[in-house]
Amino acid sequence: MSPPDPNSPVLSEVETPALVVDGALLDANIERMQAAARRAGVSLRPHAKTHKSPEIARRQCQAGAVGIACATILEAEDMIAAGISDVLITSPVVGADKVRRLVQLHRRSAIMLVVDHPLQVDAISAALGSGDVPLPLLVDVDIGQARTGVASTAAGLALAKHIQAAARLRFVGLQGYAGHVQHIIDAEDRQQAVHGAAALLRTLADRLRAERLAPAIISGSGTGASAFDLDGDCYTELQPGSYVFMDADYGRLREHNGMPLPYDNTLFVLATVISVNRAGQVTVDAGTKALAVNGPPPDRLIGVPSASNYTFAGDEHGTITLPPSAAIPRLGSRVLIGATHCDPTVNLHNGYHVVKGDGTLMRWPIIGRYRAGISPTTNIPEGE
Amino acid sequence: MSPPDPNSPVLSEVETPALVVDGALLDANIERMQAAARRAGVSLRPHAKTHKSPEIARRQCQAGAVGIACATILEAEDMIAAGISDVLITSPVVGADKVRRLVQLHRRSAIMLVVDHPLQVDAISAALGSGDVPLPLLVDVDIGQARTGVASTAAGLALAKHIQAAARLRFVGLQGYAGHVQHIIDAEDRQQAVHGAAALLRTLADRLRAERLAPAIISGSGTGASAFDLDGDCYTELQPGSYVFMDADYGRLREHNGMPLPYDNTLFVLATVISVNRAGQVTVDAGTKALAVNGPPPDRLIGVPSASNYTFAGDEHGTITLPPSAAIPRLGSRVLIGATHCDPTVNLHNGYHVVKGDGTLMRWPIIGRYRAGISPTTNIPEGE
Numbered sequence: 001m002s003p004p005d006p007n008s009p010v011l012s013e014v015e016t017p018a019l020v021v022d023g024a025l026l027d028a029n030i031e032r033m034q035a036a037a038r039r040a041g042v043s044l045r046p047h048a049k050t051h052k053s054p055e056i057a058r059r060q061c062q063a064g065a066v067g068i069a070c071a072t073i074l075e076a077e078d079m080i081a082a083g084i085s086d087v088l089i090t091s092p093v094v095g096a097d098k099v100r101r102l103v104q105l106h107r108r109s110a111i112m113l114v115v116d117h118p119l120q121v122d123a124i125s126a127a128l129g130s131g132d133v134p135l136p137l138l139v140d141v142d143i144g145q146a147r148t149g150v151a152s153t154a155a156g157l158a159l160a161k162h163i164q165a166a167a168r169l170r171f172v173g174l175q176g177y178a179g180h181v182q183h184i185i186d187a188e189d190r191q192q193a194v195h196g197a198a199a200l201l202r203t204l205a206d207r208l209r210a211e212r213l214a215p216a217i218i219s220g221s222g223t224g225a226s227a228f229d230l231d232g233d234c235y236t237e238l239q240p241g242s243y244v245f246m247d248a249d250y251g252r253l254r255e256h257n258g259m260p261l262p263y264d265n266t267l268f269v270l271a272t273v274i275s276v277n278r279a280g281q282v283t284v285d286a287g288t289k290a291l292a293v294n295g296p297p298p299d300r301l302i303g304v305p306s307a308s309n310y311t312f313a314g315d316e317h318g319t320i321t322l323p324p325s326a327a328i329p330r331l332g333s334r335v336l337i338g339a340t341h342c343d344p345t346v347n348l349h350n351g352y353h354v355v356k357g358d359g360t361l362m363r364w365p366i367i368g369r370y371r372a373g374i375s376p377t378t379n380i381p382e383g384e
Numbered sequence: 385m386s387p388p389d390p391n392s393p394v395l396s397e398v399e400t401p402a403l404v405v406d407g408a409l410l411d412a413n414i415e416r417m418q419a420a421a422r423r424a425g426v427s428l429r430p431h432a433k434t435h436k437s438p439e440i441a442r443r444q445c446q447a448g449a450v451g452i453a454c455a456t457i458l459e460a461e462d463m464i465a466a467g468i469s470d471v472l473i474t475s476p477v478v479g480a481d482k483v484r485r486l487v488q489l490h491r492r493s494a495i496m497l498v499v500d501h502p503l504q505v506d507a508i509s510a511a512l513g514s515g516d517v518p519l520p521l522l523v524d525v526d527i528g529q530a531r532t533g534v535a536s537t538a539a540g541l542a543l544a545k546h547i548q549a550a551a552r553l554r555f556v557g558l559q560g561y562a563g564h565v566q567h568i569i570d571a572e573d574r575q576q577a578v579h580g581a582a583a584l585l586r587t588l589a590d591r592l593r594a595e596r597l598a599p600a601i602i603s604g605s606g607t608g609a610s611a612f613d614l615d616g617d618c619y620t621e622l623q624p625g626s627y628v629f630m631d632a633d634y635g636r637l638r639e640h641n642g643m644p645l646p647y648d649n650t651l652f653v654l655a656t657v658i659s660v661n662r663a664g665q666v667t668v669d670a671g672t673k674a675l676a677v678n679g680p681p682p683d684r685l686i687g688v689p690s691a692s693n694y695t696f697a698g699d700e701h702g703t704i705t706l707p708p709s710a711a712i713p714r715l716g717s718r719v720l721i722g723a724t725h726c727d728p729t730v731n732l733h734n735g736y737h738v739v740k741g742d743g744t745l746m747r748w749p750i751i752g753r754y755r756a757g758i759s760p761t762t763n764i765p766e767g768e
Contacts, residue, residue: 274532275501277501283532319530319531371734372750
C-alpha cells in the first residue's frame with residue numbers, strides 16, 4: 001500500500017495547512033485493535049479525545065467497540081449529537097452548568113461518567129429529577145498518575161457506597177488510567193508498571209465484591225499498555241485512543257518479544273512550499289499552529305527528497321532542509337508531514353481530509369473543541 | 385488596578401477552560417505602543433496573528449494604527465468580513481485558490497501583500513482582471529531569519545522591477561521581519577542585531593531609490609525590537625503583535641537603560657478545580673489543549689495560595705502543587721493561569737472573555753483559525 005501522494009490531483013485542491021489521514025491504514029488500525037480485544041474477550045471503548053471525529057467513532061463501533069470514551073462534556077455532547085451512543089466521560093464533571101448538561105445528555109442517550117469525590121455525586125444526584133432513570137457512575141481510581149481519582153482503597157469503597165446510597169444514581173464500576181506507564185520504553189519495565197497499576201484496581205474490586213458491590217465494569221488502559229492489559233485479567237473494557245493515528249513516540253516502545261506495537265502512523269499535515277529562495281532549503285506553510293510541538297520533531301516527509309528534515313519556523317512556517325545536491329521542490333508543490341503527537345495536532349484543526357484506498361477524498365469534521373460557551377453543533381461543519 | 389478575580393460572579397458563570405483577558409490592561413498596552421509610535425513619527429500596523437480578534441484590531445485602529453497585519457489569507461478574510469480595512473498579508477500567498485481569494489479581497493477592501501518570488505507576482509497579475517485597480521505589493525526581504533523573503537539586494541531589486549512591470553500590480557515597498565532578534569535577552573546585543581537586520585533593508589531601499597523605485601512603505605519589527613526600530617530611521621511602519629497580551633518570555637528581556645518592556649501580561653486561561661484527593665495538590669481542567677506548551681511553564685496563578693506551581697498533566701488537565709500547609713482550594717473553585725506564549729494559546733480557543741474595568745464581561749470571537757476549507761464566517765460566533 002503506497003502512502004498518499006501530496007501532489008495528487010485531489011490533494012492539490014486542498015487548502016493548506018490541512019490534516020490528511022491515510023484512510024486504508026486507519027481502517028486497518030481500527031480492525032487490528034478490535035481483533036486483539038476480541039481474542040482476549042475484553043470490550044473495547046476507544047478514547048475519542050484522540051480523533052474528535054464522529055466518523056471515526058462510528059467506524060470503531062461498527063468494528064465492534066461497545067461505545068466510546070470522551071474526555072469532556074463538550075466531546076460527549078458533540079458525539080451524541082452526531083449519533084454516537086454509549087459514551088463514558090473519563091474525567092470528573094464539576095460545575096453546576098456542566099452537571100445540568102450532563103443530565104440533559106442522560107435523558108437523550110446512554111451515558112456514564114466517572115467521579116472521584118462525594119460532592120460530585122451529590123451534585124449530580126440533586127440535578128436529576130424523579131422521572132429520571134438511574135445514571136451509571138464509575139469510581140475513578142488513581143492508579144499512579146496522581147491526576148484524578150480516589151487515592152486509596154478505603155476512599156474508593158466509601159465513594160462506591162455513597163453512589164449506591166444516592167438517589168437516581170447507580171454504581172457500575174471502576175476506572176483506572178495509568179497515563180504515566182503508556183510510554184515506558186522497555187517492555188518488561190512497562191509490563192511491570194502496568195501490572196502494578198492494575199493491582200490497585202484489583203484490590204479495590206475484591207473489597208467491593210466482598211461488600212456485594214461487584215463492579216460490572218473496570219475500564220482503563222491506553223495504546224501503550226493495551227497488549228499487557230488485554231492479557232491481564234483486570235479490565236473488562238479498554239480505552240486506547242492513539243492507535244488510530246499512532247504517536248511517533250510509540251515507535252520507540254519495545255513490545256512483547258521485541259515486536260513493535262502493530263499500528264501504523266496514519267496522520268499527516270499537508271503543507272505548501274511557499275518560499276524557495278535559500279540554498280538547500282524551502283519554507284512551507286505549516287508551523288506550530290498546524291503541528292503539535294510536544295512530541296518528537298516531525299521526521300516523516302512525503303513529497304521532498306528523502307533525508308530532508310523539517311524544523312518549526314514559527315506559527316505558520318516550517319523550514320525543510322534538503323540533503324546536499326538534492327533538487328529544490330518547486331514553489332507551490334505539496335508536502336505531507338507526519339504528525340508526531342496526534343491528539344494535540346488534531347485539536348489545531350477543524351476537519352480531516354481522508355484519502356481512501358481508491359484515492360478519492362472524504363472530509364470529516366472535528367468536534368468537541370473549546371467554543372467559549374457557544375452551544376453544541378454551532379461549530380460543526382458538514383461532512384462530505 | 386487589581387487583576388481579575390476567577391471566583392467573581394461573572395467569571396464563575398464561564399465554561400472552563402476559557403481564555404480571559406484583563407480588558408483595562410489590554411487597552412493600556414494598546415495605547416502605550418501607539419503613543420511610542422506617535423512620538424517616533426512611525427506608523428503602527430499591529431500584527432493580528434497574535435489576537436485573531438476583530439474587536440482588538442478595531443481598538444488598535446481607533447487608537448491610531450494605520451491598519452493591521454495578518455499572517456494568512458484566512459485571517460485577512462475574516463478581519464475584512466468583520467469590517468477591518470487596510471490589511472497587509474505578511475507572508476507569500478501561494479496556490480491558485482488562495483490567489484483567487486486574494487483577488488476577491490482586493491475587490492472589497494484595501495489590501496496589500498508581500499511576495500518573494502517572480503512566479504508569485506506572475507500568478508497574482510494573471511488572476512487580476514482588466515477592471516481591477518492595481519494591487520499593492522511589498523517585496524519581502526530576508527533580514528536574517530532565513531524563512532521567507534528575497535535573499536539578496538540584487539534579487540530584491542529585480543523583484544521590485546518585476547512587480548512594477550507586471551500588469552495591474554504596484555510596487556509600494558519592502559517588508560523585513562527579524563523574528564530571530566525579538567527575544568535576544570541582552571539589550572545591547574538585541575540593539576546590535578536589530579540594527580544589523582535593518583541595514584539590509586536600508587541598502588536595498590537606497591538601491592531602489594537610485595532606480596526611481598523608492599519604497600513608500602518599509603514594514604516590519606516586533607514587540608521585542610520595537611523600541612529600537614522606532615528610533616532606527618529605517619521602518620515607516622511597525623508590526624508588533626505580542627504587546628497586547630505579552631509573552632512571559634519577554635519579561636526576561638532587558639530594555640534600554642535597564643527598564644523592561646512597558647507592557648503588561650493580560651491573557652489568562654480560566655480553569656476549574658476538578659479533583660482534590662491528593663495532599664498538597666489539586667487538579668484543574670486546563671492542560672495542553674488550553675495552554676500552549678512552547679513557552680516557559682505558566683507561573684502566574686490567581687485563585688490559589690501564592691507560591692503554588694502549575695504543571696501540565698495531559699491534554700485536559702494540569703496539577704497545581706500548593707506550598708506546605710496551604711489550605712486546599714475547594715472543589716469547583718476557579719483559577720486563572722497566566723498564558724506564557726500568547727499566539728499559540730489564543731489559537732486553541734474560539735473566543736475571549738474580556739473583563740472590563742467595571743468588572744463586567746464581554747465575549748469576543750477569535751477568527752482566522754484553520755477550517756478545512758469551510759467558507760469564511762461559517763466558524764465565527766457572534767460577539768456580545
